[in-house]
Amino acid sequence: MGENPLHTLKRLRRTTPNRVFALLYMCALIALFYHHTITLLHSNTNTILHLSMLLSDAILAFMWATTQAFRYRPIHREAHPENLKNVVHKNDYPALDVFICTADPYKEPPIGVVNTALSVMAYEYPTEKISVYVSDDGGSVLTLFAFTEAARFAKHWLPFCKENMIMERSPEAYFRSKHSNFSEEYRNIKILYEDMKEKVESVLVRGSVGDEYIRSEHERGAFEKWSPGFTRNNHPTVIQVLLESCKDKDIGGHCMPNLVYISREKSKASPHKFKAGALNVLLRVSATMTNAPVILTQDCDMYSNDPKTTLRALCYFLDPTLSPEFGYVQFPQRFHGINKNDIYGSELKRLFEINSIGMDGLNGPNYVGTGCFFSRRAFFGGPSSFVSPEIQELSPNNVVIQNTGSDAVLTMAHRVADCNYEQGTNWGSKMGFRYGSLVEDYYTGYRLQCEGWKSVFCNPDRPAFLGDVPINLNDALSQTKRWAIGLLEVTFSKYNPVTFGTKSMGILMGLSYAHYAFWPAWAVPITLYGLFPPLALLGQVSAFPKISDPWFYLYAFLFLGAYVQDFLDFVLEGGMIQRWCNDQRMWNIRGISSYLFGAAEFAFQSLGISAFGFNITNKVMDDEQNKKYEKGLFEFGVSSPLFLPMTTIAILNLVAFVVGLITITRDGNFGAVFAEMFMCGYVMVNSWPIYEAVALRTDRGRMPTTITLVSTLLVLILYLASSFILT
Numbered sequence: 001m002g003e004n005p006l007h008t009l010k011r012l013r014r015t016t017p018n019r020v021f022a023l024l025y026m027c028a029l030i031a032l033f034y035h036h037t038i039t040l041l042h043s044n045t046n047t048i049l050h051l052s053m054l055l056s057d058a059i060l061a062f063m064w065a066t067t068q069a070f071r072y073r074p075i076h077r078e079a080h081p082e083n084l085k086n087v088v089h090k091n092d093y094p095a096l097d098v099f100i101c102t103a104d105p106y107k108e109p110p111i112g113v114v115n116t117a118l119s120v121m122a123y124e125y126p127t128e129k130i131s132v133y134v135s136d137d138g139g140s141v142l143t144l145f146a147f148t149e150a151a152r153f154a155k156h157w158l159p160f161c162k163e164n165m166i167m168e169r170s171p172e173a174y175f176r177s178k179h180s181n182f183s184e185e186y187r188n189i190k191i192l193y194e195d196m197k198e199k200v201e202s203v204l205v206r207g208s209v210g211d212e213y214i215r216s217e218h219e220r221g222a223f224e225k226w227s228p229g230f231t232r233n234n235h236p237t238v239i240q241v242l243l244e245s246c247k248d249k250d251i252g253g254h255c256m257p258n259l260v261y262i263s264r265e266k267s268k269a270s271p272h273k274f275k276a277g278a279l280n281v282l283l284r285v286s287a288t289m290t291n292a293p294v295i296l297t298q299d300c301d302m303y304s305n306d307p308k309t310t311l312r313a314l315c316y317f318l319d320p321t322l323s324p325e326f327g328y329v330q331f332p333q334r335f336h337g338i339n340k341n342d343i344y345g346s347e348l349k350r351l352f353e354i355n356s357i358g359m360d361g362l363n364g365p366n367y368v369g370t371g372c373f374f375s376r377r378a379f380f381g382g383p384s385s386f387v388s389p390e391i392q393e394l395s396p397n398n399v400v401i402q403n404t405g406s407d408a409v410l411t412m413a414h415r416v417a418d419c420n421y422e423q424g425t426n427w428g429s430k431m432g433f434r435y436g437s438l439v440e441d442y443y444t445g446y447r448l449q450c451e452g453w454k455s456v457f458c459n460p461d462r463p464a465f466l467g468d469v470p471i472n473l474n475d476a477l478s479q480t481k482r483w484a485i486g487l488l489e490v491t492f493s494k495y496n497p498v499t500f501g502t503k504s505m506g507i508l509m510g511l512s513y514a515h516y517a518f519w520p521a522w523a524v525p526i527t528l529y530g531l532f533p534p535l536a537l538l539g540q541v542s543a544f545p546k547i548s549d550p551w552f553y554l555y556a557f558l559f560l561g562a563y564v565q566d567f568l569d570f571v572l573e574g575g576m577i578q579r580w581c582n583d584q585r586m587w588n589i590r591g592i593s594s595y596l597f598g599a600a601e602f603a604f605q606s607l608g609i610s611a612f613g614f615n616i617t618n619k620v621m622d623d624e625q626n627k628k629y630e631k632g633l634f635e636f637g638v639s640s641p642l643f644l645p646m647t648t649i650a651i652l653n654l655v656a657f658v659v660g661l662i663t664i665t666r667d668g669n670f671g672a673v674f675a676e677m678f679m680c681g682y683v684m685v686n687s688w689p690i691y692e693a694v695a696l697r698t699d700r701g702r703m704p705t706t707i708t709l710v711s712t713l714l715v716l717i718l719y720l721a722s723s724f725i726l727t
Ligand SMILES: O=c1ccn([C@@H]2O[C@H](COP(=O)(O)OP(=O)(O)O[C@H]3O[C@H](CO)[C@@H](O)[C@H](O)[C@H]3O)[C@@H](O)[C@H]2O)c(=O)[nH]1
Pocket: 101, 102, 103, 104, 108, 135, 137, 273, 274, 275, 278, 298, 299, 300, 301, 368, 369, 370, 438, 439, 440, 441, 479, 482, 483, 486, 614, 615, 616, 617, 618
């Protein structure tokens, strides 16, 4: 294989400068803590201020240390699917089971889920080897209806894509990108699609499947499973084989892939474990039907943007030289419809790309919930410590001999989808996707890697998958708030990455996972840096060294060093400068909203005061909001408590800055307050959309008056309180 490798990798040139800089920065940090110590020892005033700054800097320094793991050995990989033919014949490609999760037809419109399914069904891959399993946690007949329609449409769509070598195999994306081809074939397929879409959407609006849409007794039988007592939280299992490989043919007479709809049994009496629970049901049901050795997990909005993606993944699966510990290939989450400057930092480039290439040079990237090809074996214990499932049929090496739709298979499939099936088994603890965190993706990948599995990051230029992003601030922040809660669940478990992770995987991998586990800790320095410099200005005390003090330059170096390096990381990975500016703004905003509230909710839950769930991110496009998003305007609009701290801090810093300016013009000692003024200025620049929303806008997306009023009150309270602390 030497001449025609399946994949290659190269180490990035920035590695050595990164390491040198890390040493330099570490020395600066030691000096900083020395300075903190002497300040605390030598002054007997403003102890709370100094301790707050010390705590903030300690957390920032710890987070800095964790990022060094990502910068230690970043690599770029490239897959060469054109060389696959030298290694294996098409007929010997492994079978592929695709898992698509959806959970609410009103937040995740079924037509979108259908598009995702169609895009993978149409992969450039032997069709009879593909099986698509759709998990519907919404337990909705509307979603099943959409999929019965999709099964029919697929018989036209798959041959159309393959004959015309189409790249966008999600019909919605295809018709969006190509609206000027007027061949008859194009027109026909478009009519079929529009027709399906209209039916699916009108059924959704009506909330039930009308008689006129039911085409056979078989279909009627399926829809009648929604008997009167059927609710999304309490219903029996529904499994519907909509297409059966090779029994069903497309219009050209070729095989269709398997397409199976599953809504697992739900009962109020047993916890369903959200997405991890759904994925484990899919693991088991698919085991009874096809038991493919390769599994692809997909969120319902993440459609395939490149039909050759599975072949890229195969380059790693079929390489005998990769260690036997190879567990999964992760493609980054990438998105469509992000506005030009990415105002909400939705690209999450650091999370999905920059940190991933760093981990790729170690044991491999973390799992991000979607766009990931797993070896089925990875869900059953470590590479050399197989954990056998409770029944032989679920074992990763079991060969299924009966047909997907046969009675025996269906009986078994129903059995393993029961809500009580997992009682007394290893599912969720030692087997399958792991329970115990709202970020089941992060947690599962982490546990697999602790068991010894390695992974690979695959980031082709053309995005392999594209998904939706939240288009209003509240949705965007609620999503990261859920992540923060999920991460804290891991941090405060016995699997904390600093202890358990470093022990199982070594210091660098442990630090990589610790970086995420401690994300919510950013709330502390970001909040304190938002409060103390302006309060110090107002109280005429100093939080930082004066400009004439040599220590000032240490602060300047630490601030600029971190910022410039962050900027370079972003831009060298192909990021746009404007997007970086918004990315760092959103980092600040998340710190004082998502992370702060996530930590608070986690604390309440731990004390038994409240319980949290998985709030699904909205994927419905509101036209008015979308227009504003396209223009790059922040959408506030709702009186969300998430907006309170950021508005308070924005107002406080503005007031302090103005007061600071007045004192400077009066007394003329600019150098004494430069650092505090600079921090206020920095907060103000990042708060620009907030000022706009509070004072300048009149549209529905402006800051609700209650938020502004409460925030102003909070500023007053903070100011009064600070006069007791700062002396
Ligand atoms: O009880 C549930 C809740 C969610 N989902 C599905 O999980 C997916 C992700 O949900 P979404 O609301 O889109 O959350 P995001 O925050 O956008 O998702 C990210 O974060 C999640 C963990 O919080 C991961 O599961 C996802 O893969 C990752 O993309 C969707 O397909 C949902 O249908 C379920 O199947 N069952």
